[in-house]
Amino acid sequence: MRKINKVSIRNLKILRNIDLKLSNLTLITGINSVGKSTFIQSLLLLKQNQEMLTRVNNYKFMQQSINKKDNLSQYMQEIFEKSKKEPLSLNGNYTDLGDIKDVLSELAIYNENITIELEIEDLIYSVTCNSRDLSINIESSLPMESIINLFSENFQYINTDRIQPQNTYLLSEVNIRKNLIGSHGEYTAHYLDENRHKKLNISKLRHKDSETVQLLENVSLWLNEISNGVEVLVKKYPSIQKVGLSYKYTYGENTTNELKPFNIGFGVTYVLPIIVAILKAKKDDLLIIENPESHLHPAGQSKVAELCAIASANGVQIIVETHSDHFLNGIRVATKKGLLTPKQSKVYYFRKEKDELETKIDEINIDKKGGIDSYPKGFFDQFDEDLDKLISW
Numbered sequence: 001m002r003k004i005n006k007v008s009i010r011n012l013k014i015l016r017n018i019d020l021k022l023s024n025l026t027l028i029t030g031i032n033s034v035g036k037s038t039f040i041q042s043l044l045l046l047k048q049n050q051e052m053l054t055r056v057n058n059y060k061f062m063q064q065s066i067n068k069k070d071n072l073s074q075y076m077q078e079i080f081e082k083s084k085k086e087p088l089s090l091n092g093n094y095t096d097l098g099d100i101k102d103v104l105s106e107l108a109i110y111n112e113n114i115t116i117e118l119e120i121e122d123l124i125y126s127v128t129c130n131s132r133d134l135s136i137n138i139e140s141s142l143p144m145e146s147i148i149n150l151f152s153e154n155f156q157y158i159n160t161d162r163i164q165p166q167n168t169y170l171l172s173e174v175n176i177r178k179n180l181i182g183s184h185g186e187y188t189a190h191y192l193d194e195n196r197h198k199k200l201n202i203s204k205l206r207h208k209d210s211e212t213v214q215l216l217e218n219v220s221l222w223l224n225e226i227s228n229g230v231e232v233l234v235k236k237y238p239s240i241q242k243v244g245l246s247y248k249y250t251y252g253e254n255t256t257n258e259l260k261p262f263n264i265g266f267g268v269t270y271v272l273p274i275i276v277a278i279l280k281a282k283k284d285d286l287l288i289i290e291n292p293e294s295h296l297h298p299a300g301q302s303k304v305a306e307l308c309a310i311a312s313a314n315g316v317q318i319i320v321e322t323h324s325d326h327f328l329n330g331i332r333v334a335t336k337k338g339l340l341t342p343k344q345s346k347v348y349y350f351r352k353e354k355d356e357l358e359t360k361i362d363e364i365n366i367d368k369k370g371g372i373d374s375y376p377k378g379f380f381d382q383f384d385e386d387l388d389k390l391i392s393w
Contacts (some may be wrong), residue, residue, distance in 0.1 A: 002147050003284060003317045006119035011105040011112055011131075013038045016358040022347040027328065028321045030350030035359035036321050039350075040288060041095050042116045043150060043319075046094035046127060050151050053127065056086055057138045073388035087134035088127075094157060094183060105129050106357055149286040153178045156277045156326055158185060160290035160321075165261030167271050168242035179280065185273025188259060190245040192216055192276065193234040198218035202314045205307070213307060215279060222275050222307060226300035227268045232260060245269070267295035271304065278307050283315030291322035305330025309340040325380040336370035347372070349379045 004022050014035040020026075028036045046053065090097040097103050104114060108131065113309045117126040125148065126139040149155060162185045163169065169189040175181070176195075181188045196216035200206055205315040206213050207221035229249040236243045246258040247268065261269045274292050281287055292308070293301040305327045311317045322328070328347070334340045345382045362376045377383060 002120045002123075003149055004118050004120055004286070006220075007039070007042065008115070008117040008119070009039070009042050010115040011108040012042055012116065013103055013105060014352075014357065014359050015039065015042070016105050016107050018359065019126055020348060020361065021346065022317065022319070023312075024315070024317055024344040024359070025308060025331065025340065025346070026319045027321065027331065027345070027347045028350065029323065029328070029347065029379070034350040034352050036350050040290065040319070040321055041097065041357065043288065044094040044157060045088070045090070045097070046116060047150055047155065047157070047320060048094040048116075052089070053136070053138065053152070056136065060138060061140075085133075085135050088129045088136050090134070100131060100134060101299055103206050116251060118148065118150070132172075132349075140362055149284055152285070153180070154282065154285045155287075156281070157183050157287070157288045158182045158273055158277055158290065160294065162270050162273050162294075163188060165266065166241075166245075167262075168237070168244050169262060170242060171236070171241045181273055181276055185276070187246040187275050188273045189234050190236070191280070192219065192232065193236045195280070196234070197269070197281075200279060202311065202316070204310055204314045205279055215276075218279055219275055220274075221280070222303075224270065225303040226271060226296065227265060230264075230268065236340050253285050265295075267297070267300065270295045271300070274304060275307065276317075278316070279310045281316045284317070286317045286319075287311075288319045290321045291323065292320060293322060293327050298326040301326040302330035302333065306334050306339065309334035309345075313340045313344055328380060332366055332370035332372070335366050335368065342366055342368055349376055351376065351378060 006021050008017060008019045009125065010017055028039060032034050089323070090099065090103060109281065113131045114129040115126060117124060124139065128137045130136070170186055172187045175187050176191055181191045191329050192215070196214065198215045200213045200215060200218060203211050203213060205218065207218050210218050210221050216232065223232060224230050229251050231248050233246045233248060234243060236272070244261055247264055248258050249256045260339050271292070274289055277287055292304050296304065301324050308320065309331055331340065331345060335342060335345065342365065345366055349362040349364055351360050351362065352358070353360060362374065364379070365373045367373070
């Protein structure tokens with residue numbers, strides 16, 4: 001698999017004209033409604049149209065490969081012509097965007113289209129969506145979907161709306177065989193039941209207290225960093241096609257009974273898919289996580305950031321949308337500790353100027369001591385502003 005080095009977007013909602021270089025770990029920050037989710041949606045839009053894009057690009061590549069002197073059959077000609085008219089689906093398994101008027105930039109002028117372009121090493125993969133009929137055009141040097149990490153089966157997206165405490169969770173043999181836990185983490189319990197003894201792909205993700213490199217043990221130990229003493233328990237019930245998820249706590253020589261997710265902190269179950277997604281990842285996978293800080297104590301947010309740092313330093317490409325200064329600071333601490341080099345991370349602050357519709361983006365760099373090179377207005381400065389007000393009153 002090849003990592004995405006750069007994403008360029010034209011005329012997608014509030015993102016009129018942006019170019020973002022990605023690193024091993026890329027943090028997207030900013031206040032609400034400035035285009036952070038739109039950036040994520042641009043990648044999800046390609047992912048959910050993967051089969052169609054692959055088909056169109058392969059047809060196009062076949063057509064280019066056939067000697068122009070050869071006479072194409074009427075059947076092949078019809079296939080090639082039909083492939084040019086396939087529409088992009090704005091609504092699907094990964095994202096629901098409405099219709100074209102909902103996604104075309106209000107600043108787009110007549111005949112301008114939506115373009116999402118990926119730069120992968122020295123290759124360009126560009127998809128242009130016609131703003132009138134959603135037909136697409138692909139510019140690519142080869143049928144390359146199968147070698148882009150976004151289009152691999154090991155791509156994993158974790159939505160901000162994740163699984164909540166329940167007595168049982170769904171089974172999905174199809175997703176588990178594809179190494180997926182669902183966009184909402186809904187198949188996390190099933191994945192753990194089937195892969196409890198599976199070895200971690202990245203040995204550096206092994207928890208310092210783990211006796212093995214097995215998945216379930218390490219999930220429990222990393223979760224223990226967030227909720228002290230916890231252990232994850234899973235059990236499949238084939239007769240009802242469900243999986244049970246429970247926890248128990250050990251404090252010294254004392255161990256609790258099994259506890260249902262309802263009876264422990266909400267954040268424990270909410271963060272579980274994120275921990276599993278990171279620990280199951282392998283080199284060159286792409287992992288997109290929205291709001292990993294949700295329902296977590298600041299110490300827990302920092303610990304999840306450390307886990308992301310270790311994974312990304314060892315070859316997993318991770319994109320995180322976050323509103324948490326604790327998560328950012330966790331990455332800074334990880335960098336100072338040498339878990340992550342400055343070149344292995346990028347931080348972007350999305351913002352809008354007053355009375356403007358177009359998103360502006362500031363790049364913020366973390367140095368080897370964990371320092372950052374700029375603090376644009378609004379970039380995690382609310383604590384200082386509130387403190388100034390408290391002192392001045």
